[in-house]
Amino acid sequence: MRKVVALIIAFAVVSTTVYVCFFLDRVAPSIELSSAELIYKFSMDNTSNKSNLSENNILLSGAVTTVKKSALIVDKKIFCKFKNGISDVKVGDTIRLLGKFIGYDELFQEYKLNDCSIVNQ
Amino acid sequence: MKQFIPFLLIVIGFSVPLNLQAQQQYLTRNGIITFDSKLNSFEPVKAENSSVSAILNVDGGEIAVLALVKGFSFKNSLMEEHFNESYAESDIHPKTTFTGKISNFDIQDSKTCLFSGVLSFHGVEKQLNEIPLIVEIKNNRIGINGEFQLVVSDFDIKVPRIVRSKIPEKIYVSINLDLEKLNN
Numbered sequence: 472m473r474k475v476v477a478l479i480i481a482f483a484v485v486s487t488t489v490y491v492c493f494f495l496d497r498v499a500p501s502i503e504l505s506s507a508e509l510i511y512k513f514s515m516d517n518t519s520n521k522s523n524l525s526e527n528n529i530l531l532s533g534a535v536t537t538v539k540k541s542a543l544i545v546d547k548k549i550f551c552k553f554k555n556g557i558s559d560v561k562v563g564d565t566i567r568l569l570g571k572f573i574g575y576d577e578l579f580q581e582y583k584l585n586d587c588s589i590v591n592q
Numbered sequence: 593m594k595q596f597i598p599f600l601l602i603v604i605g606f607s608v609p610l611n612l613q614a615q616q617q618y619l620t621r622n623g624i625i626t627f628d629s630k631l632n633s634f635e636p637v638k639a640e641n642s643s644v645s646a647i648l649n650v651d652g653g654e655i656a657v658l659a660l661v662k663g664f665s666f667k668n669s670l671m672e673e674h675f676n677e678s679y680a681e682s683d684i685h686p687k688t689t690f691t692g693k694i695s696n697f698d699i700q701d702s703k704t705c706l707f708s709g710v711l712s713f714h715g716v717e718k719q720l721n722e723i724p725l726i727v728e729i730k731n732n733r734i735g736i737n738g739e740f741q742l743v744v745s746d747f748d749i750k751v752p753r754i755v756r757s758k759i760p761e762k763i764y765v766s767i768n769l770d771l772e773k774l775n776n
Contacts, residue, residue, distance in 0.1 A: 525662055525683075542622065550621060552643045573662040574686045578645040579621060585643055585663055 501528035501569060506546035509582060513575060524572045529584060532567045535560055543568075543587075550581040554588060567591075616650040618734050618771035625659050625767050627742075629760035635671065637760065639664040646769050648734060653697035655707070657690040657769070679749050679759075680714055688713040692720070694727070702728045714747045725767065736769040 502523075504512070509531065512524055531551070537544035538560055542552045551570055560566065570584030623644030629637040641663040648655045661682035666672040676682040692709015706722040725738030741762050744751070751759045 539622075550643075552622070571662075573643070574660040576621075576645050576658060576660065577687070578647055578656060578658045579619075581621075583643060583660060583663070585665075 501530045503530040503532070506531065506533040506549050509572070510548060513582060525574070527572075528569055529572050530567060530569050530590065531584065532565070535562055535564045535566055538562055544581070548581055549584060550576065550579070551584045551587040554586050557589075560589070617774040618648045618650060619646065619774055620769055620771045621645050623657070623659075623767070623769040625664075625765065627664075627763050627765045630764050631760055633758060635668055637671070637758075637763070639666045639672070639675065641665070644767075644769070646736075646771060648694075648736075648771050650697075650699050650734075653694040655690070655692060655694060655709070657767075659688050661686055661688055661713075679751070685713070685715045690720075695722070697727065699729060702726075711742075714749060716747045718742075718746050732773040734769075734771045736767065736771070739764055739766040741765070 509524070509529065531545060531549065533545040533549065535543050535545060536547045538557065541556055542550060543557060543560060543566075544550055545566070545568075551568055567590045568584075568587045569590050570587035573583050573585050575581075576583050621644075622642065623646050624640060624642045625644050626640045627638070631637070641659045643663050644657060644659045646655065646657040661680045662676060664672070664675065664680075666675065689712045690709055692707055695706045695708060696703075697705050703726075704724050705727045707725055708721050708723070709719075711718050711720050720740075723738070723740045725736055725740075728735035728737070742765055743762055744759065745761065
C-alpha cells in the first residue's frame with residue numbers, strides 16, 4: 472500500500488515539474504519598444520533578433536497616424552490589427568498597445584502586429 | 593502670367609496620369625485566407641490569416657496578394673508552433689505571395705473570373721492556371737471570394753513519417769478579399 476502511495480506522490484511531483492517547466496514557460500513574455508526601436512531591431516541582419524521579436528509579445532508605444540475599423544497605423548509604419556473593434560482612439564493620440572509581431576509587409580511597406588489590445592497608461 | 597502657362601501645363605501633365613493611375617487601384621490590408629484539410633480528425637488542420645494584403649490594378653487586372661506566414665492562427669497553439677517551426681519554416685520564409693492576372697476582369701460586371709499567376713510559399717514558386725474565383729463589383733469596393741486546392745508536396749514540405757497520416761495530401765485554401773478604392 473505504501474509503495475502505491477509513494478508512486479502516486481512521485482507521479483504527481485514529476486507531472487507538476489513537467490507542467491511548470493514546459494507549459495508555464497510558453498506564456499510569452501513581452502518586450503517594450505517604440506516604433507523606431509522595432510524597425511531598427513527588424514532591420515538588423517540577425518535572425519536571433521528577428522525571432523526574438525516574434526516569440527515575444529510587443530508592448531509598442533507611439534503616435535496614431537491612421538484609424539481604421541479594426542486596425543490602427545502607428546507612426547505611419549506599424550500596422551496594428553486588433554482582436555476587437557477600437558473605440559476612443561483619434562489620430563494624433565499617443566498610445567501603448569500589446570500585440571504579436573508577424574513580420575514586414577512588402578506590399579504596403581509596413582510592419583505588422585496582430586491580436587493587438589490597448590494597454591492602459 | 594504667360595510665363596506661368598508652360599509651367600502650369602507641365603504640372604497638370606504630370607498630375608493627371610498619376611491621378612488616373614491612383615484611381616484604378618483597389619487595396620486591402622484585412623483580407624482573409626483560410627486553409628483547411630477538411631478531414632474529420634480529432635484536431636483538424638485548419639488556420640486563418642485575417643491580415644492579408646492585396647493590391648488590384650483595375651486597368652490590366654493585375655493582382656498582388658501577400659500573407660505573412662506568422663499571421664496564420666490555429667485553434668491549437670502547439671499546432672501553430674509546429675506549423676511555423678517544422679513545416680512552413682516561417683523564420684526562413686516569412687511570407688507567402690501570389691502575383692498574377694485576372695484574365696476576364698471587367699470593372700462593370702460581377703462574375704466568376706479566372707486567376708492565373710505564381711504562388712510562392714516555403715520558398716517554392718508554383719504556377720497556378722485559371723483558378724475560378726467570384727469577383728463582386730460593389731460601390732467603390734471589389735470583393736474576391738472562392739476556394740481552390742493545393743497539394744502539400746508541391747511546396748517542399750517535409751512531413752515526418754510518424755505524423756504523415758495526420759497531414760493531408762491536399763489542402764483547401766479559401767480566399768476572401770474586400771478591396772477598397774484607393775482615394776488619392
